[in-house]
Amino acid sequence: MRKKKLIEQNLSLFEQLQKTQGEIVELKRMLTKSADEISVLKAKIAENKVEEKPQAVTEPMRRLEEKVIANATLKPDMEYGALVIGKIVVAAAEYSNKLTIGGDESKKELVNLILGKTEVAKAEILSVIETDDSFDVKCTKMDQIATLAKEYFESVIAQII
Numbered sequence: 001m002r003k004k005k006l007i008e009q010n011l012s013l014f015e016q017l018q019k020t021q022g023e024i025v026e027l028k029r030m031l032t033k034s035a036d037e038i039s040v041l042k043a044k045i046a047e048n049k050v051e052e053k054p055q056a057v058t059e060p061m062r063r064l065e066e067k068v069i070a071n072a073t074l075k076p077d078m079e080y081g082a083l084v085i086g087k088i089v090v091a092a093a094e095y096s097n098k099l100t101i102g103g104d105e106s107k108k109e110l111v112n113l114i115l116g117k118t119e120v121a122k123a124e125i126l127s128v129i130e131t132d133d134s135f136d137v138k139c140t141k142m143d144q145i146a147t148l149a150k151e152y153f154e155s156v157i158a159q160i161i
Contacts (some may be wrong), residue, residue: 088150
């Protein structure tokens with residue numbers, strides 16, 4: 001009986017060996033197929049990199065870029081106007097806060113007057129910037145607009161006293 005069991009075990013092991021060798025052959029075939037696919041994809045990537053090289057910037061494009069950069073810098077009168085507008089807006093916010101202390105919305109119309117004057121002052125400053133006056137004259141006019149706006153804010157606040 002021992003011989004019979006040994007023969008059965010031998011046949012079983014032989015079958016397992018055959019199955020395993022078949023699996024190894026299949027896995028090698030799959031590995032080769034995957035390696036081929038990887039090399040094809042690498043070739044495509046290399047091809048795309050060659051095509052994506054940046055083209056040389058043409059002379060007209062370079063000049064246009066320089067003009068855009070030059071125009072992006074603010075002129076002194078524009079910078080000063082922005083500064084004055086900033087001061088007016090901060091003053092408007094301070095006066096509006098004085099009117100609405102404690103969440104009191106009964107003075108909403110007065111707040112709207114202040115905000116409206118702020119917008120008018122901005123438009124006036126823009127019109128001053130667009131004139132052909134000298135820088136000093138423009139600054140004087142913008143300062144005067146800011147002073148008038150602050151006086152207006154004070155007159156609005158005086159209405160509640």
